[in-house]
Amino acid sequence: MQVIRSNRKTASLQVNRNAELIVRVPLLASDAEVQRILRLKHDWITQKIELMQARQAERAPNGKLEQLLYLGKSYRVDYIQDTRPYVSLQDHFIVSNLGTEQLRQFMPQWYQMYGIRYMQARIVELSKLHGFPTPRVKITKAVSKWGSCSTAGRVCFSWRLLMAAPEIIDYVIIHELSHLIHQDHSPAFWAHVQSIVPDYKKHYKWLKEHGHLLNL
Ligand SMILES: [Zn+2]
Known part of the structure; x- marks a missing residue:
């Protein structure tokens, strides 16, 4: 998981194509706040990671372009x-x-x-x-x-x-x-x-x- 703090007003979650979770939060967001968001969005995160992992597996079974x-x-x-x-x-x-x-x-x-x-x-x-x-x-x-x-x-x-x-x-x-x-x-x-x-x-x-x- 990657937490990116930047000059923004709201938090956003993204699961990228490598099935990694990226959490974007305002500069002053505390770790507790990040944890709270993760708990709140737990089901969405789990689903999204599973989906991206499945896609990843379909995309490149062994990484080699055959x-x-x-x-x-x-x-x-x-x-x-x-x-x-x-x-x-x-x-x-x-x-x-x-x-x-x-x-x-x-x-x-x-x-x-x-x-x-x-x-x-x-x-x-x-x-x-x-x-x-x-x-x-x-x-x-x-x-x-x-x-x-x-x-x-x-x-x-x-x-x-x-x-x-x-x-x-x-x-x-x-x-x-x-x-x-x-x-x-x-x-x-x-x-x-x-x-x-x-x-x-x-x-x-x-x-x-x-x-x-x-x-x-
Ligand atoms: Zn169009």
Whole structure:
């Protein structure tokens, strides 16, 4: 457990993706006060830690990256020694001169570089098909959001989305394209999404429940 005292007015609890509890409290909060919060939130903390531990176990059974996802398919990773470091996707991933940790560091960039063409093509296709203006596209290093849309008409997607199945990616694309018309999550926005992706709720739910698996 980590207790962080800072210039804030209220306490907050967080269990991070490594299943560690982080307690943020005001500067002058006493240890007794921290203990009181822990007792009060005991059930929530226990549940959250169990959930994050389960996710952690699903995510990395032994810490080594032996499989990588791309467009919803799981590919085996072969580690080889060659003249220079690289990552190449054939019918499986070939990883040259990189260990698991280096690969973990490098892969977001790989998804950005390799995935941009897929995303661009799909966005051109979907925006033509459904009458959206074709926006500029960027794949970002964002980890906590699947996509975003700027008022300047640019849509951004997290590199992690490239791990998802094509129909999930399509839903997120339509979601962001619909924000070019509705800048909020109003009923009108969702009605627009639904008119194009009738079963969008299924994809939305999948991302909520399984999105954590789209990670390294
Ligand atoms: Zn949205």
